[in-house]
Structures are given as C-alpha cells and as structure tokens.
Amino acid sequence: MLLDEAYRRKYSEKYDMRIATDGESGLKAAKSWEPDIILLDVYLPGKFDGIDVLRELKKDTKTAMIPVLVITNLPDMVERVIVMGADKCFMKTEVDLDLIEETLDLLLEKSRR
Amino acid sequence: MEVVDKIKIKRGLMGVLLILSLIALLAGSVFVWSYVNRSVENQRKDEFLGVVDMTEERVQDTLSMLVERLYDLRGFVSTGGINSERWASYLTSIEVESRHPGLYTFAYAPVVERGKLEGFLSNVKNEERGAEYRQYSVFPETETAEVVPIRYLYTRDPDIGSLLGYDITTSEDQVVALKKAVADDVPVITDLLHIGLVIPGNTKTGYVIMLPVYSKIDIANYPKEERRQYFMGLVGTWVFPQGLLSHVDIEEVLMAKGISLTVFDGEDEFISFGSNGGDLRAVREIKLLDKTFRFEFVGERQKILDKFTESLPRLTFWGLIIINLMWMATVTSILLSRREAKKLAAEATKDLRKFKQAVEGVSDMVTITDKNGVIIYVNGMTEKITGYKKEMLLGNTPRLWGRQMDEEFYKKFWETIKEDKKPFQGEVTNKRKNGELYEAEVNISPILDDSGKLLFFVSIERDLTKIKAVERVKTEFISLASHQLRTPLSAVKWFGKMLISGDAGDLNPIQKEYVEKIYESNEKEIRLVNSLLNVSRIESGKILIEPRLTDLTKLVSSVVIDFKLEVEELGKKLTAVIDKKIPKIYIDEDQIRHVYTNLIANAVRYTKKRGKIVVKVYLSKKSVMTEVKDNGIGIPKGGQKRVFEKFFRAKNALKMETNGTGLGLFLSKIIVESSGGKMGFRSREGKGSTFWFTLPIKTKS
Numbered sequence: 001m002l003l004d005e006a007y008r009r010k011y012s013e014k015y016d017m018r019i020a021t022d023g024e025s026g027l028k029a030a031k032s033w034e035p036d037i038i039l040l041d042v043y044l045p046g047k048f049d050g051i052d053v054l055r056e057l058k059k060d061t062k063t064a065m066i067p068v069l070v071i072t073n074l075p076d077m078v079e080r081v082i083v084m085g086a087d088k089c090f091m092k093t094e095v096d097l098d099l100i101e102e103t104l105d106l107l108l109e110k111s112r113r
Numbered sequence: 114m115e116v117v118d119k120i121k122i123k124r125g126l127m128g129v130l131l132i133l134s135l136i137a138l139l140a141g142s143v144f145v146w147s148y149v150n151r152s153v154e155n156q157r158k159d160e161f162l163g164v165v166d167m168t169e170e171r172v173q174d175t176l177s178m179l180v181e182r183l184y185d186l187r188g189f190v191s192t193g194g195i196n197s198e199r200w201a202s203y204l205t206s207i208e209v210e211s212r213h214p215g216l217y218t219f220a221y222a223p224v225v226e227r228g229k230l231e232g233f234l235s236n237v238k239n240e241e242r243g244a245e246y247r248q249y250s251v252f253p254e255t256e257t258a259e260v261v262p263i264r265y266l267y268t269r270d271p272d273i274g275s276l277l278g279y280d281i282t283t284s285e286d287q288v289v290a291l292k293k294a295v296a297d298d299v300p301v302i303t304d305l306l307h308i309g310l311v312i313p314g315n316t317k318t319g320y321v322i323m324l325p326v327y328s329k330i331d332i333a334n335y336p337k338e339e340r341r342q343y344f345m346g347l348v349g350t351w352v353f354p355q356g357l358l359s360h361v362d363i364e365e366v367l368m369a370k371g372i373s374l375t376v377f378d379g380e381d382e383f384i385s386f387g388s389n390g391g392d393l394r395a396v397r398e399i400k401l402l403d404k405t406f407r408f409e410f411v412g413e414r415q416k417i418l419d420k421f422t423e424s425l426p427r428l429t430f431w432g433l434i435i436i437n438l439m440w441m442a443t444v445t446s447i448l449l450s451r452r453e454a455k456k457l458a459a460e461a462t463k464d465l466r467k468f469k470q471a472v473e474g475v476s477d478m479v480t481i482t483d484k485n486g487v488i489i490y491v492n493g494m495t496e497k498i499t500g501y502k503k504e505m506l507l508g509n510t511p512r513l514w515g516r517q518m519d520e521e522f523y524k525k526f527w528e529t530i531k532e533d534k535k536p537f538q539g540e541v542t543n544k545r546k547n548g549e550l551y552e553a554e555v556n557i558s559p560i561l562d563d564s565g566k567l568l569f570f571v572s573i574e575r576d577l578t579k580i581k582a583v584e585r586v587k588t589e590f591i592s593l594a595s596h597q598l599r600t601p602l603s604a605v606k607w608f609g610k611m612l613i614s615g616d617a618g619d620l621n622p623i624q625k626e627y628v629e630k631i632y633e634s635n636e637k638e639i640r641l642v643n644s645l646l647n648v649s650r651i652e653s654g655k656i657l658i659e660p661r662l663t664d665l666t667k668l669v670s671s672v673v674i675d676f677k678l679e680v681e682e683l684g685k686k687l688t689a690v691i692d693k694k695i696p697k698i699y700i701d702e703d704q705i706r707h708v709y710t711n712l713i714a715n716a717v718r719y720t721k722k723r724g725k726i727v728v729k730v731y732l733s734k735k736s737v738m739t740e741v742k743d744n745g746i747g748i749p750k751g752g753q754k755r756v757f758e759k760f761f762r763a764k765n766a767l768k769m770e771t772n773g774t775g776l777g778l779f780l781s782k783i784i785v786e787s788s789g790g791k792m793g794f795r796s797r798e799g800k801g802s803t804f805w806f807t808l809p810i811k812t813k814s
Contacts, residue, residue: 043596074595
C-alpha cells in the first residue's frame, strides 16, 4: 500500500497500469483485464496472499502465460515463487524502482517474442 | 524391591533350616555313638558270659567223663579175677593217661572184714610181684570191724602212689561219701581232702569221686534195696582241683581274655588263677554230683574284645566329632556368606531404589519391555505423555500409543533391535490416549545377557511437541520480523531513490546531499537487518545449504569484477589468481558468493590508500583453498581470538570506519563450515591480514 504511490508516480505515464490492494481483487483484475505483465507482492492483506494469487494465476490457462515479477521481504519466498512459475523475484531491499522497470521491460520483450 | 524382600525371606528360612540340621546331626551323632557303645558293651558282656558258659560246660564234661570211667571201671572190677597187671593194662587201654597225663588217679578199695584182713594181706603178697606191693600194708591201723584199703592204684603222682593200702574208712569225709554212695548206688564226691592228713608235710589237696562195686556185673538190673548184699568195695578217682577244669584248655582261654577265675568250695578257695582286677563279674554255682562249687569270674573289660572292636566306640566318637565339626564349619560359612549376600542385596536394593527413583523422575518417558515387546516397566513420564495409566500400560505393548508410522518403518525398526540387536534411534509420530498426535524422538536399546540372548528392550522417548512448537514460533517470528523490518526500509530506499533521481522534481544540491545521506544510512540498515536475520535463521537451524554444481572460477571472477570499479575509484588494487584446474564443485552458489563478497569487502574496507588486495584460489589436497590477502591495518593481537564472534569489531577497525556490522565474518565462517570446509586467518597489526577458507571438492551430489 505504501508503495502504491511510488508505482503510480513512477510508472503511470509509461504503462497502462491497474493497482489492486489485496489478493482477491488482484486476481479478479488479472482474469478480466488480462495484463501483459503482473507485478506481485507476496505479503498482502486479506485471505489471499501473493502465493495464493500466483497459484491461482498459474492454474487458469487464461492467465498462466502472463509473466509475473514477484517482490517480497521474505527471503524464503525467492526460491519458492520461481518454482511455482514466477519469472523473477526480488527482495524489496535489494531493488529499486529503476531496476524493477528494467526487469519489467526485459520480461515484456521476452514474452512478446 | 519385592524381589529382594523375597530373597530375604528365603534366606531367613534357610538359616533356620541350617541350624536345625546342625541340631539334628548332633542328636543323630549322640544316638549313633550311644548305639555303638551299647552294642560293643553287649558284645563284651556276651563274650564274657560265653567264656563263663564254656568254662561251666567244660567242668561238667570233665566230671561226666570221670563218672563214666568209674562206671566202666566198676564193670571191669566186678568181673573178678583181676590183678595189678590187668588193672594197669586196663586203665592204660582206656587212655586216661594219654588224654590227661598226670592228672587222674584211679583206685579200687575192697571191703575187708577185720577177721579176714590177715588172709587179704597174704593174698596180696602172694599175688603181687610189683615193687609197690613189697611194703603193702593197710594203714593206718584201726580196730574197726571192716576196713576198705586201697588194693589197686593207678597214678603217676608219687605222693598219691604212696596211698596204696590206705584204709579210706579212717577219713571221716570219705566215710560220709562212702555211706551215701553205697546207700543210693550213685557216684559221690567227697569234701576237699588234704593229703597232709595222711602223709605229713604234703600240701596237696583234692577230691575223691567214688562209686560202689558189686559182685554182679548186671547190678543195674537189681532193685536198689537188693544191691547192698552184693556190695564188695569201691572204685574211686582222685581229682586235683585243676583236673576239674580239664587242665590247661580253660586256663588258656581265660588268660587270653584277661579273665581271672576263683573257685570256692563253700568258704574255701581252692583254686584261682589270673590276678587281674576288673569290673566285669560273674558268679556261677556249679553242681558237681551233689556238691556245689562257686565259680567267680572277674574280667577286665579292655581285654575281652579284639582291639578293633574295643576301639570302635572311640573311633565312632572321634569320627562323629569330626563330621559335626565339619558340618558346623560348613553351616558357619554358609551363614556368613549369607550375611555377606544380605549386605550385598541391601546395597543392590539401595542402588536399585536410587536408579528407579532417578528413572521414575526423568523428563523423558522410559519404558522397558520383554523381548516380545510386552511392557514390564513404565516411569511416571510414560503415563503423562501417553495419557494411559500404568495399570493399563503394563502387560500391553507400545503399539497402544504407536502405530502411526508406515509398515516399512516398523519393519526396519524391529529388524534393527531384534535381529541386529542394535539400538534404534529415530523420530516417530505417536498418538496419545485422547487421540492427539505428537512427535517424539525414540531411542530403543536391546538388553542382552552375557551369551547375547535378548532379555529386554529399554525405550527412551522424548516428546518433541513443545520443542517443535517453540521452533515453529521462532520461525514464524523470524518471518514476521523479516517482513516487518524490511517493509519500511524498502519504502525509504525506494522513495529515497525516487527523490534522488528527480522523479518528484529536481532537488537543490543540499537537498540532494541530505537525501543521499538518508539513502546511505538506509542501505547500511538494510545490510544490518539482512545479516541479523541471517544470524537468527542460522541459530534456529534454518540456514539451508543447497549445493549445486558450480563453476567456482566464474563465481570468483564475477565477484571480483563487481568490486573492480569501486576499488579503482578508491585508488586501491584488487587482483585475482585462479587455478585453471579447479573443477566444478557442489556448493551453494549464493552462500559462497556471500563469503567471497564479505572477505573482499573487508579487505577493501580495511586497507588505506594504495592498498593491495590479492585473491588466490588453488587446489590443496582434497579441497579448494581460497586466500584473500591485504596489506591493510591488520588485526591487533588482543582481538584476534574474537574475530569470528558475533558483533565483534576490532578497535582499529572501529576508528577507521563505522560501516561494518560485525556479523560478516561470523556468517562466513558458519557458511564455510556448513559446506564442509574450514576458515581461518593470519594477521599482523599494521601489516595486513590473510583470510583463508577451504571447500571440499565434491563433484557428485
């Protein structure tokens, strides 16, 4: 939530971007809107956390192919989300918005190819 | 404890039995001894009386033999027509003399009326030519109407021989006997006669047995009243006292048995031999014809029986004493050893109590089963952990709370403890009485006897529920802390970066400088938090080394390249020398990268301007050796021991720089050691340090 403002400020001009503040609404948005890429935080309020969202995304053929970039504060998750099908995972303290942007572009390019 | 009590009771009973046996043996010994003693005594008495009986028999035999001879002689005499030659030859023929040489004397004395005495004497003189008859006369001279002079005499005793012609009617004793003999026609024995009365100076004594002679040979066919008219004289025999005892035979026997004999005729002691005293006495009244003699036997008890029989009671006595003493010694030693055993048992009981109490009170559950798995002992904790009462557990099997693992597990488990007879260790899931599952660590040891046979199984089980819960809480805490601490840090980082890069509009130089300071401090804080979280992960056992086949050369090169720019900006020099022969090895790439980064960062941090840092990687024995050498400030001697401690920072390092967390070396060492390697350093203050570590060459997973 704290970072929403940062994303909006940094990326809204460059990307067509929707921001969900909990797992359920994020999942719903992903299914209805079908974005080119998803930036997913593991630690989310509500019933669904990032892991659940990722699992659901990968289950649905509609969303399974969408690249996912995960960011987290839990070092244990880095490995885990990759295994579950995420394309990249960063520790929040190890990246900044510039690096995320770079990575997003990289992944978008890759998926388009 | 019960077992020991039972032993005590048994031992008590045994002590009583032993003492009873001792008493019984003593009583038996007394009985046996008195029995042997009595039977020896009886035997002695029998032997003694046997001798007495034999003596009596011999005496009677002798007498009847003599009487028989007299009857024979009467027959011979009554046939008439005898002279001294025929007399002598007759007596020689019946072999009296050869059987009893010198002992017996036989005589014939006819009744001669006074008026016919002259004729009688002249007849003797005419008929007899023998020397003994040259001086024949009837003596002593008397005036009686009849004389009974000895006409024929058969003897070897010259004293007795001198009695030829002796008128027996001059001896009162003989007259009494004569009258009685003639009256009843029986053999009669006189009282003791002293030859001294006839032949002065002679001391010989003896008895005369006489029998009347009749002129009819078949006198026995006549009634007694008629016999008197045919009476013609007497035959008699002189018996020395010894003669009665059939001379030497009896004497020898008596001497051999140590028995002395005294014979009394009324008050007169007329024969005695053996002078031994003694406490065995026997008196026999022996009637010879109408006369009674008293025979007194005195025996010395020790001489009657043979030596062995005599010593039998003594031998028995000592034998029994020895047996008693031996049994007494045995009983004593048994009782003593019993006391010793009691003492040992008491000590064992004490030990047992101690151990039982200890086992009862431990916080682990201790179960003992027999070799079939039937429970024979449980401690207090078993009840607490499983929830079953002791009464229910005993006699049951541990399946009561087990059975939650798959069959393969139990199969392996039984194989280990029952067939291999080795202890089993492992973690299991069990089930309490209330249905709750719990995790436990079990350690089961088979207990074998000396020959290796299975006796029991001792199982020690630790309930891991609490430990696991604590672990879980710890892990959860770390996760939470990890997130909660990093969230604001990342926000500061992100927004700081945005400010710096002008995403919120351009900053003036001072603003930019301040924001950069905030950003730097935040970066340091992030490093510290990461390290701290790593430490707690390590301490809770959460650090996972996940080895993958890694090209170490590449890894080291990339770390060095990452540092290159920074190092050069600082005016320092970083070089790497890497052996090309190093194979790909199994390591956790991320963790090992962290180690290299840490060591190189330290080296850079603690060198002054124009510092030199050399990284060397080469093969050494069975491992890969890495050295990171610098010519920096070094580590003061006082701090060297604590270099790898958590949060340690050397004094000179603190002065120089404040960016370190004091966790880097601590973490590096743990990572290296978790990977199977070692880490160390050499350092001199002011000269520089060399940190080294090894990694095992593992080319297969």
